Amino acid sequence: xxxxxxxxxxxxxxxxxxxxxxxxxGIYGPPNAGKTTLANRIARDWSGDVxxxxxxxxxxTRRAQKKDNIVIKNGDSSLTLDIVDxxxxxxxxxxxxxxxxxxxEEEARKRAKExxxxxIEAIRWLDNVDGVILLMDSxxxxxTQVNVTIIGNLEARELPVLIAANKIDxxxxxxxxxxxxxxxxxxxxxxxxxxxxxxxxYNAMIKTFGxxxxx
Amino acid sequence: MTEIxxxxxxxxxxxxxxxxxxxxxxxxxxxxxxxxxxxxxxxxEEQAKLIEKTMKEINPDKFIGIEMESYKEYGxxxxxxRLIGKIRQPRITLIGPADKLKTVYKDxxxxxxxxxxx
Numbered sequence: 001x002x003x004x005x006x007x008x009x010x011x012x013x014x015x016x017x018x019x020x021x022x023x024x025x026g027i028y029g030p031p032n033a034g035k036t037t038l039a040n041r042i043a044r045d046w047s048g049d050v051x052x053x054x055x056x057x058x059x060x061t062r063r064a065q066k067k068d069n070i071v072i073k074n075g076d077s078s079l080t081l082d083i084v085d086x087x088x089x090x091x092x093x094x095x096x097x098x099x100x101x102x103x104x105e106e107e108a109r110k111r112a113k114e115x116x117x118x119x120i121e122a123i124r125w126l127d128n129v130d131g132v133i134l135l136m137d138s139x140x141x142x143x144t145q146v147n148v149t150i151i152g153n154l155e156a157r158e159l160p161v162l163i164a165a166n167k168i169d170x171x172x173x174x175x176x177x178x179x180x181x182x183x184x185x186x187x188x189x190x191x192x193x194x195x196x197x198x199x200x201x202y203n204a205m206i207k208t209f210g211x212x213x214x215x
Numbered sequence: 216m217t218e219i220x221x222x223x224x225x226x227x228x229x230x231x232x233x234x235x236x237x238x239x240x241x242x243x244x245x246x247x248x249x250x251x252x253x254x255x256x257x258x259x260e261e262q263a264k265l266i267e268k269t270m271k272e273i274n275p276d277k278f279i280g281i282e283m284e285s286y287k288e289y290g291x292x293x294x295x296x297r298l299i300g301k302i303r304q305p306r307i308t309l310i311g312p313a314d315k316l317k318t319v320y321k322d323x324x325x326x327x328x329x330x331x332x333x
Contacts, residue, residue, distance in 0.1 A: 091266055092280025092313035093273055109275055116270040123263050143321040145283050149266065152259025152288055156303070181323065 022080040023212045025205070026129035028122065030146045031058040031088030031115075033135045034166040038192035039067065039085035045198070046070045051085050057101040059115035061087050064125055072202050079206045086125055087118025089146050126153055130212040131160040133205070138165040138173040138189065142181040151182065160208050163187045164201055169194050217332030219250075226255035238265050245312050246278055250330060256285045256308030265310075282316040284309045284326045 027035045039051040052065040065085040072079055093115045098108035126132075132154055136142050154161045163182055165175035168189045175189035188204055190197045222244065229237050238261070244251055257265060262283065269281050285308035309316070309328065320327040 089266065090280070091269060091283055093270070094279040094313070095275050112273075112275055116273050119270045120267050123267050126263070141321065143323065145262075145285065145318075148285065148287055149259055149262040152303075153263050156259050 021078070021210065022082075023130040023209050024082040024084060024128065025209055026084045026086055026125055026132045027135060028086055028132050028150055029088060029135035030137070030144060031090055032056070033088065033137045034192045035088065035135050036061050036065070036085050038133070038135055038164065038166065038190075039065070039083055041192045041195060041198060042072070042081075042083060042202075043067045043070060045195075045202075046072050051083065057098060057103070057111075059088060059090075059093070059098075059111060059118065061085060062111070062114040062118035063087065064118075064121050072205060074203045074206050077206050077210070079210050081205075081209070084125055084129060086122035087115070089119055089122050089150060090115070091145060093119070126157065126159075129159065131209040132162075133201075134161055134163045135166050135192075136163060136178055137167050138175045138178055139167050139170050142178045147181075151185070160212050161185055162201070162204050162208055164192075165189045166192050169196060219330050219332060221250045221252060221330075223252045224254060229253065229255070234261050234264055237261065238268050241265060241310055242268060242272060242281075245281055245310060246272065248312055248315060250311035250316055251309070253308045253310065256305035258303070258305045259288060261305075262308075278312065280313045282309075282311055282313045282318060282328070284318050284321060284328065286323070286326075 027039055029035050036052045036054045043049045043051050047070050049067065051067045052061055054060060064087065066082060068082040070081045070083060072081060093112045095108040095112035098111050099105060103111065134150055136147060163178065163185050165178045165187055167173055168175055169191040175187065179187045186204060188197065188201050190201050232240065237257070241251060272278060273280055286306045288303040288305055309326065315331050316328055317331065318326065318328050
């Protein structure tokens with residue numbers, strides 16, 4: 001037992017220096033940024049599976065969805081990920097917004113209730129991830145309070161973060177604006193839908209999250 | 216002429232309160248329809264707590280949530296930064312009911328909002 005204790009401490013010490021090869025990564029962002037599309041892209045590319053359903057109606061993901069043991073590789077480097085696809089974080093939820101997408105009032109009210117619970121769950125997951133991919137819609141203004149609040153919480157927790165500027169396949173995409181908004185973080189322009197530039201994201205994930213300290 | 220009331224809350228008013236007390240004060244005011252400008256804002260962790268609490272308070276027919284805008288905190292976090300006193304400082308923050316306050320523009324240096332009269 002003493003020997004195991006020493007080994008455990010040695011392992012912890014080495015992990016604190018060199019990081020882990022198995023980490024839990026949260027995909028965060030505002031509603032409709034494409035978080036589940038990215039989670040599905042990662043899962044499909046590396047395990048042939050999907051994580052969840054996608055929709056143009058905001059707050060489609062209202063419970064955190066997990067996919068464990070996804071191994072991503074780059075040459076001799078590899079990293080095992082447990083991906084947590086979190087519900088979109090918002091400061092307001094109005095059921096009338098869902099009715100504009102054709103939902104009945106009853107459906108819209110139910111969705112709104114579930115969406116509020118999803119936001120709470122997403123925030124609570126911040127205490128249980130080793131790193132974060134913060135996904136932003138590069139066709140939208142990045143200076144939103146949700147982005148500022150998430151970034152602030154990641155910095156306060158000293159969690160490694162990659163910002164993915166999604167939807168660069170769309171007209172009006174300006175990933176350069178995201179880079180200027182968050183110059184202290186690495187920003188990778190991608191299209192989770194088409195897969196454009198996701199290789200660069202995978203390489204950055206191995207580099208950045210491979211050094212994360214596992215909780 | 217529509218009259219619009221904005222409450223400017225000093226740093227001293229909130230500094231003695233715990234996070235829970237701050238959030239309770241803010242939400243009570245905002246749910247009454249008040250618009251608050253906090254001189255020393257909220258930390259990122261407090262903002263996250265405020266969002267959590269707001270979600271619990273949402274009532275589809277009375278309160279749909281908040282609009283909150285602030286600038287990024289000053290300073291950096293980290294052992295050495297803390298050692299030399301460079302801790303992060305929250306900045307001025309605007310908070311109001313989402314059906315009354317709407318942000319129309321924001322960048323690193325400017326926040327533009329409109330307040331709807333009732």
